[in-house]
Amino acid sequence: MDGVLDNLKLFDHVRVVLSHTTHPGNIGAAARAMKAMGLRHLYLINPRHFPDPQAHAMAAGADDVLENAVVCASIDEALQGVVLTVGMTARVRDISNEVSSPREAMPQVLQQAATQPVALLFGTEMSGLTNEEVSRSQLLVNIPANPEFSSLNLAAAVQVISYELSVASETCQPVVQQAQPAAHQQVEGLMTHLEKTLHEIGFFTTQNPSRMMQRLRRLYARARLESDEVNILRGILSVTTEYNARLKIRFQQEQSKD
């Protein structure tokens, strides 16, 4: 197959997601960096100023990327349909998620992009990804930098990641998988269901709910859940609460007999 056409198809499944970007110039510079590497799908979660003339000035001809950008109100809206979210982080975090280098991660991104949408998620200029955004990522990527000055500009980080993806696409041969990976909203549905169930069965009386949910999220992020597996796990949760409900009814019946 023609290499360029092949990349067009692969890159059609790649979205760059910028969360809460402060400076519109950075959005424009990121669009330019993307387009120069052949990427074109930009998602913006609550940008402070957008559209904005500064974004167009910095885009320097990548105006089509800006004009087609999807502005979203939440992370979940931006990740709708996505099967692999890669969060970019400058810090080593206390909760040790799997952290890869760009060169390690991009072949995995391409592998998924062969069949399903993937997201490259960038946090704000000042503070990077929030804990919530980290919790939505299956993979974290750190651009190796000077330990004494690890301050990459947002557009520079988009440039490095887009470049690595582009170079990887020249050599990577995605293998078509049999398994159907779970989409973002399926995983979120499972997490909501799980948390609700753990509340119902009284699991959280001795545990810190948010901390526990973060650990469970990490476990399932590592597992890269398949669509069928989400259904199985939710089936288990449904049966658990039904069992619990039956127990409650029986308990009430027992009590009313006394």
Place this chain on the structure above:
Amino acid sequence: MDGVLDNLKLFDHVRVVLSHTTHPGNIGAAARAMKAMGLRHLYLINPRHFPDPQAHAMAAGADDVLENAVVCASIDEALQGVVLTVGMTARVRDISNEVSSPREAMPQVLQQAATQPVALLFGTEMSGLTNEEVSRSQLLVNIPANPEFSSLNLAAAVQVISYELSVASETCQPVVQQAQPAAHQQVEGLMTHLEKTLHEIGFFTTQNPSRMMQRLRRLYARARLESDEVNILRGILSVTTEYNARLKIRFQQEQSKD
């Protein structure tokens, strides 16, 4: 040896040279990109505005790189002492110099930087390297880009190259060479000597001098001349003109006899 110290030493031999940069903001953003990857020696050939508050604003903490930047009046001044100059090009040129990808080139840069100064040379924002700048480069590097939109921002190009150099330094083990590569000024001395000699011996009466010199420059750039070899070649040139001078004297003597 400690990896970080090792890099500090290697990177001490690497200078980033920006030629005739138009926008001071790009100089600042380039300084930030360099520092984030552990590079610190910036050379500026005739920047339009420098020093400038915009450069400092975009440097975002890499002010030390700006403050130590060396402003030069000419390419030869900026390349003084350099044994390998890598020119960044966005175009395929009519005179087909050797063009590498960043990933291919950076191990060669590190190899030389182990013992001698090297230069990463970036042209202006609008038009890239001049023909003169290309002629001063032993190696040309092209950052692979979208054929329909290959417009990388200057600082983005500096970011990609610095990143590749940083990643290469993690794996590359420079081998200490026996041969002493010729420094930039030695090569330029040879070229001046060669051109002068070719004029003297009447070689240019049937040739376009500048075109011929460009071809000869390309030949010697490919050869990566050693210091001793420059001396040998200049020795040959000296003997050639001496021979030529003797011939002239004899010719004059023969004529005066008649």
